[in-house]
Amino acid sequence: MSDDFEKNLRDHLHHEAEEIREFPRRLRGRIREGIAPRARAHMAPQLALAGALVLVAFAVLAVRSPQVILNDVRSTVTQIFTTPSPSPTPQPFICSDRSGGTTGLPGQLTGIRVAHHAEAPGFDRIVFDFSGGIPSYDLTRQQSPTFVKDASGQSVTLDGSAGIKLIFRDADVQAVADDQKPSLPAVREIAQLGNFERVLSYGIGLSSSQCVRVLELSSPSRLVVDVITSAAASASPAPTPLPTVPEATDLGPFSCQDRGGGSDTGPAMLLTDARVAHQVAGYDRIVFQFAPPPGAAAHLPAYTVSRQASTKFVKDPSGMEVTMRGSSGLRIVFHGASGADSYTKSRDITPGLPVVQEIEQIGDFEAVLSWGAGLSRSSCIRTLELSNPTRLVIDVQTP
Amino acid sequence: MLMDPALGRVIERCRDGDRDAFEEVVDRYGLQLLRTARLILRDQALAEDAVQETFLRAWQRIGSLRDEDPGPWLNRIAMNESISAYRRRHRFQALTERFGRLGGGKHQVSSEARLDLAQALDQLSAEQRAAVALHYYQDLSVEETAKALKVPVDTMKSRLKTALRRLRDLTGSEEISA
Numbered sequence: 187m188s189d190d191f192e193k194n195l196r197d198h199l200h201h202e203a204e205e206i207r208e209f210p211r212r213l214r215g216r217i218r219e220g221i222a223p224r225a226r227a228h229m230a231p232q233l234a235l236a237g238a239l240v241l242v243a244f245a246v247l248a249v250r251s252p253q254v255i256l257n258d259v260r261s262t263v264t265q266i267f268t269t270p271s272p273s274p275t276p277q278p279f280i281c282s283d284r285s286g287g288t289t290g291l292p293g294q295l296t297g298i299r300v301a302h303h304a305e306a307p308g309f310d311r312i313v314f315d316f317s318g319g320i321p322s323y324d325l326t327r328q329q330s331p332t333f334v335k336d337a338s339g340q341s342v343t344l345d346g347s348a349g350i351k352l353i354f355r356d357a358d359v360q361a362v363a364d365d366q367k368p369s370l371p372a373v374r375e376i377a378q379l380g381n382f383e384r385v386l387s388y389g390i391g392l393s394s395s396q397c398v399r400v401l402e403l404s405s406p407s408r409l410v411v412d413v414i415t416s417a418a419a420s421a422s423p424a425p426t427p428l429p430t431v432p433e434a435t436d437l438g439p440f441s442c443q444d445r446g447g448g449s450d451t452g453p454a455m456l457l458t459d460a461r462v463a464h465q466v467a468g469y470d471r472i473v474f475q476f477a478p479p480p481g482a483a484a485h486l487p488a489y490t491v492s493r494q495a496s497t498k499f500v501k502d503p504s505g506m507e508v509t510m511r512g513s514s515g516l517r518i519v520f521h522g523a524s525g526a527d528s529y530t531k532s533r534d535i536t537p538g539l540p541v542v543q544e545i546e547q548i549g550d551f552e553a554v555l556s557w558g559a560g561l562s563r564s565s566c567i568r569t570l571e572l573s574n575p576t577r578l579v580i581d582v583q584t585p
Numbered sequence: 586m587l588m589d590p591a592l593g594r595v596i597e598r599c600r601d602g603d604r605d606a607f608e609e610v611v612d613r614y615g616l617q618l619l620r621t622a623r624l625i626l627r628d629q630a631l632a633e634d635a636v637q638e639t640f641l642r643a644w645q646r647i648g649s650l651r652d653e654d655p656g657p658w659l660n661r662i663a664m665n666e667s668i669s670a671y672r673r674r675h676r677f678q679a680l681t682e683r684f685g686r687l688g689g690g691k692h693q694v695s696s697e698a699r700l701d702l703a704q705a706l707d708q709l710s711a712e713q714r715a716a717v718a719l720h721y722y723q724d725l726s727v728e729e730t731a732k733a734l735k736v737p738v739d740t741m742k743s744r745l746k747t748a749l750r751r752l753r754d755l756t757g758s759e760e761i762s763a
Contacts, residue, residue, distance in 0.1 A: 191749075191752075191753060191758045192721065192749070194702065195702060195717070195721050195749075195752065196721045196722070198702045198703070199624060199717070199718065199721050199722040200722060202623075202624060202703065203620035203621070203623065203624055203722055204620075206616070206619055206620050206623060206629075208616065209611075209612070209615040209616045209619060210619075210633065213615070213619070213633045213636065213637060214608070214611060214612075214615070216633075216637050217608075217611055217637055217640045217641065218604070218608065220637065220640070220641045220644075221604055221607060221640075221641065221644045222604070278598070278603070278605070278606075280605065280609075282609070282612075284605075400605075439591035439592055439595075439613075440591075441592075441613050442654075442656065443613065443614060443616075443617045443656060444616065444617050444620075445616075446616050493724070494724060495724045
């Protein structure tokens, strides 16, 4: 039996849950550290062996020449400690954004090197050298080579037709060129976008949108970004390829879970368009497009996309209930966004697509913008955050 | 539940020790697990600890995950971690509550003392909140909720009914007859 109380409870739980807008970066870092191999543990047997050898050496000093023994011990210990550590496991190229480094660890960027590697599958390698460890970083892929410079807010367009933005936190830079144009097959330009309040950012202009591989290496500390140059290998390779590769895999997999992202910083973004269409690749696509208010930088507002088992929604702030077409729904909430003055199209669209039957605005109040979607069936979803113009894309899987 | 092929490949890479692949799993399921843990534990720091422990255990046991969707599997680990964390944190509180129940009888809330839903949820046990969070937030069926919390379906029905009755009682909401 379901009544108003259960509905209120459900709404309350969703509202309470959505107070967490994104998965905390610090928690991701803690998990990464937790699953990282323990370098000291790996060295323990070597250290124990070295210690034992030293003891043995001293024990036999009485019966052999001290100089010979010292030479033996020195060479043995040197051999043990100079054994190269195993090279990192080859990582696949991935067509998604990445984060990493160590939160709270200050780092100083001392060099940026870039070169092409011809060995299969072929990639351009950018190496960021650090003294003091690799600080926390975010790598974001984007569809254009245009970036916004930190502090000034000015746009800068690098060579190429796509880009990567790399942000280091708690980092500064010493004697590194602000701009270099290696003109390699994939990497066309690397330029500093900002160095302010220990947030260091770089834009990378690419010849085309490509997948990347990120390696964190030590001794010396360096972050390696490999950009694949072979178009055929740009999808994430798997160790054991399976015969069924869904179309548009590089857009990311569909997930039957709620999604969230964006950022709630700066002035409220303005909704300028909401549209929906079927894609032959097997999904219905809902797009919310935003523009910044005059003088402000563009960003995708913080959002949550929550799946629900019914098509009933409560309008915000009236509290009125609205039932959309279909049998299940999606609730899309943007924080720091409004369409009150900027969105002039229909606020109730009934496209009648295979799955998306209706989308309707259910709230626009105090910079919290909500839309509901009525679906013909419960479906898995995928979200994409796109720029130029700023868009949230929600792909709803169709049968 | 069967995995979609793309996710299957990610899990396969995790089994091979690919930590980048595991981070994709964290990205995919982390937010929902954290939100659910927060609903149960009522404390952000505790919830983050529980989710961290969930993923570390999942990484250690990834080899035991066969051709099933990792979502319910992670949910089971997260529920276990969340309830254990709550018990550890509230051991003393649980003891006093138990003595209170032995001596007290059913707690009635006067109209003046009616609580809002957030406060009422605070009054439930961790097990009840886990059931409510999975059933009403994650929209799991009673059977799926029972499986996630490793209890029989009838027990889960009873737990949900008790939790709902207590929430109604605490908030002063009338139950509507069918």
